[in-house]
Amino acid sequence: MKLIKFFLSxxxxxxxxxxxxxxxxxxxxxxxxxxxxxxxxxxxLLNIVRASQFQSANFMAVAKVTGGQTQSLATGLPTISIGxxxxxxxxxxxxxxxxxxxxxxxxxxxxxxxxxxxxxxLSPVSVRTVAQLVAVxxxxxxxxxxxxxxxxxxxxxRRVLLKNDPSMDGIDCAAKIARDDLSRLYLPNADCSYSxxxxxxxxxxxxxxxxxxxxxxxDKVVAGGAPGRFCYEPSVAGENFQMQxxxxxxxxCGSNAPTTQKNTLEYGSxxxxxxxxxxxxxxxxxxYLGQYLRDPNTPFKGYWSQPAKNLLGKDHRYLxxxxxxxxxxxxxxxxxxxxxxxxxxxxHTAMLMDIVQVLRNLSIEPTDLNTSFTLRVAN
Numbered sequence: 001m002k003l004i005k006f007f008l009s010x011x012x013x014x015x016x017x018x019x020x021x022x023x024x025x026x027x028x029x030x031x032x033x034x035x036x037x038x039x040x041x042x043x044x045l046l047n048i049v050r051a052s053q054f055q056s057a058n059f060m061a062v063a064k065v066t067g068g069q070t071q072s073l074a075t076g077l078p079t080i081s082i083g084x085x086x087x088x089x090x091x092x093x094x095x096x097x098x099x100x101x102x103x104x105x106x107x108x109x110x111x112x113x114x115x116x117x118x119x120x121x122l123s124p125v126s127v128r129t130v131a132q133l134v135a136v137x138x139x140x141x142x143x144x145x146x147x148x149x150x151x152x153x154x155x156x157x158r159r160v161l162l163k164n165d166p167s168m169d170g171i172d173c174a175a176k177i178a179r180d181d182l183s184r185l186y187l188p189n190a191d192c193s194y195s196x197x198x199x200x201x202x203x204x205x206x207x208x209x210x211x212x213x214x215x216x217x218x219d220k221v222v223a224g225g226a227p228g229r230f231c232y233e234p235s236v237a238g239e240n241f242q243m244q245x246x247x248x249x250x251x252x253c254g255s256n257a258p259t260t261q262k263n264t265l266e267y268g269s270x271x272x273x274x275x276x277x278x279x280x281x282x283x284x285x286x287x288y289l290g291q292y293l294r295d296p297n298t299p300f301k302g303y304w305s306q307p308a309k310n311l312l313g314k315d316h317r318y319l320x321x322x323x324x325x326x327x328x329x330x331x332x333x334x335x336x337x338x339x340x341x342x343x344x345x346x347x348h349t350a351m352l353m354d355i356v357q358v359l360r361n362l363s364i365e366p367t368d369l370n371t372s373f374t375l376r377v378a379n
Contacts, residue, residue, distance in 0.1 A: 041331035051290025059112040063369040120363035124279035131211040131228035140308040153274040162197035169194045181268030202304035208237035282359035292319040320346040
């Protein structure tokens with residue numbers, strides 16, 4: 001009887017020990033998430049570095065990331081001899097176990113080379129995209145990085161181009177734009193264009209310049225999504241501008257004004273002017289950021305409100321990329337023998353990189369992720 005009880009107990013322990021163990025995969029999913037984001041961050045930083053050296057950008061799409069782990073345990077039951085005349089060897093019960101384990105991982109990636117993707121990256125950003133980003137990012141930061149400039153039509157019909165290009169400024173521009181509005185806008189096109197653009201943008205932002213999505217009548221579904229429009233939000237305008245914004249601007253955010261507007265306004269002593277917005281392409285955004293990396297002394301005059309200025313941090317740099325290896329990096333890489341690091345404390349630079357990544361992702365079509373890429377090696 002004791003032998004039978006021992007045999008049953010042994011069988012139970014063996015079966016219990018042979019149960020499968022379910023692996024905890026949460027940690028590996030977290031690692032995959034972090035690695036995918038780091039790959040995207042490095043791609044963005046690399047393309048900014050390339051833009052600073054007037055080199056072409058390159059983008060890689062990760063279509064699939066796979067991973068798995070297998071583990072098996074095989075347990076053999078012992079041979080038990082029952083009956084008289086057993087030898088000493090018959091009382092030795094041998095249990096054989098076999099454990100196997102394996103981990104696998106893989107990914108599928110291909111360069112984004114399709115005509116559709118290239119066209120999207122070279123096309124001006126839509127106002128719809130501006131509105132979507134303004135809803136989740138600081139308003140001034142989005143407007144500054146996406147606006148390529150203004151075309152201003154003066155009361156006499158003359159058109160003035162104001163470019164968001166820091167290289168189009170001279171050493172005496174601060175004194176020139178300190179004059180009244182009339183002198184500032186009537187300067188020649190190429191004279192202090194960036195400073196004049198920054199001043200006009202600050203005036204518009206001060207009046208509550210923003211962007212919003214326009215719902216279709218009756219909440220109908222619109223192909224491609226609801227369009228966007230520029231508008232003015234008095235609630236975010238500066239204290240000195242709120243009455244002016246409410247009185248002069250017809251396209252107040254949330255109103256029923258038409259999607260397409262003339263964007264005319266009274267501009268100080270100049271009179272009634274018309275302002276047309278010129279948008280950048282995603283590649284243009286990379287070129288803009290590359291300019292700040294190429295010349296760290298590039299002037300920055302874009303932010304108007306104190307909360308927006310506080311985004312720049314203690315160093316007050318629009319794009320903060322360093323070559324110091326002792327600094328903790330949000331992301332880093334080595335290219336052509338030089339080390340580049342975005343400091344972990346530079347949240348403003350990380351936000352600009354995120355905007356670039358959003359523009360990149362919006363340019364990708366589903367077919368871009370399934371494009372086969374064949375490599376032939378000839379000896």
